[in-house]
Amino acid sequence: MAAPSIEIKHFKEVREENNLTQAEFAKILGIKNSTADIERGRTKLSGKIVAELLSQFNINPLWVFGESGQKYLKVGHADVMPKVITLNPEEDSENILMVNQKAAAGYPHNVQDVEWYNQLPGFNLPLPEFRNASYRGFQVEGDSMLPNYSPGDWVMAKGIGSMQDVTNNRVYVVVMYDSVLIKKVQKLPDPSKILLLSFNEEYLPIEVKVTDIQELWQVNSKLTFNLDNPSQSGLFQQLQQSMEELKEELQAFKAHRKENS
Template identity: 55%
Template sequence: MKSQLPIEAQRFKKIREELRHTQLSFAELLNIGATTADIERGKTKITGKIVMELMAQFNINPLWLYGKSYEKNIDTSRGDVSPKIVTINPTGEESILLVNQKAAAGYPNNIHDMGWYQTLPAFNIPLPEYRNASYRGFQVEGDSMLPNLKPNEWVLGRAVPSILEATDSKIYIVVLRDSVLVKKLQKIPNNPHLVKLVSLNDQYMPIDIKVNDIQELWHVNSKLTFGVDDPSENSLLRQLQQSMDDLKGQISSLK
């Protein structure tokens, strides 16, 4: 019985045929060797370099290529923030990459480099909530999202294809051109070119970001916590916070 071709191989062939290229001419155009035959037969995997070329030359959406989106083309006028590379495990399933704090520092500059992505740890979650979508994990740095997210915790984000699909006041992983931030996102009325990034910790001021400076956007919908606080510790922290609030009130009354 003939095995089913991977969807990315089928769609790669579809792109070539729609552009009316031969396997030879398409390979030359993408600078990937003598022919695209092995890719279309499913014998050779599509590399990050090929995905980048398809995006750059034909605005092909990587999520569509791997069957994760109905949108075939990236519309730059709509504020595309979809993943620039997706990774597939040996069984053909998309992997969830983990980006720790150190890796996050280099993430924006390596966003098109498949070789760099392959150095990151990856895993899969066999739950229905994590199917039919692209997910990525990032480690929280700093205390700007306290009390909801603690330093060094991990958040899992679902890929957002366009800034238009982002929802106000939800938490996102925002990949800028020089940094990766975890913030609440708020759209600015009557200004589609800017968004406001808000911290949960009120010690940090909101910042305005140009939409064009956002490379990728991941909606945070779960987190990984590797320590469970003892209930008595939580109670002690609440009592300490209450005592501090009472002390502030007493000081204010003396002024």
């Protein structure tokens, strides 16, 4: 019998620490009957259940999946850290998921749904700039960030743990509850609010409540392609092909080093 996964171990740990039976735990989390099937590995841990662990017990979603040593999150403070990360079992490292314009429309509503992320392509970049943090790629939509970011460009961004980690006037991917925005962030005297700015002066600043933000990703690089034929699918296929070629080159390099070691 296979050993239980880290998320199942942590799930059971929360129940036992709170001295709850499987039936009692299930009732709190909105699960029918019992949590027995989850603890036996027969039923997957859904995004909804992970969200309930956060809501009911202040459990950090990243801790559940073994990607953070911080077990609890402070309720009442804005939690803007990534809600879900995925791992590449072959490389034993975290994937960089790519969120194109179409996927971005559903991203805010599925931000804690582990299974939903399986539809997104994931890559590994063997570069020092993409180590020791969670990274995600987002495709730029619209012209509000011209001339710095054009429609169809991709931004690569690092997950932010809290508003204290935000650097004033840097560009961020701001995941609201109804939209995904790429904006320059400016802090305000009132810490409960921030200002979102566009590079395109035709767009007015947007003031938002920090509690209305689900995730924040700090942009640190971008990918730009030939826009002579700017179809969304074409750009995404180019990106996917480039990433696959890079992955193949890395694997060949590793194999060569192994042969000569």
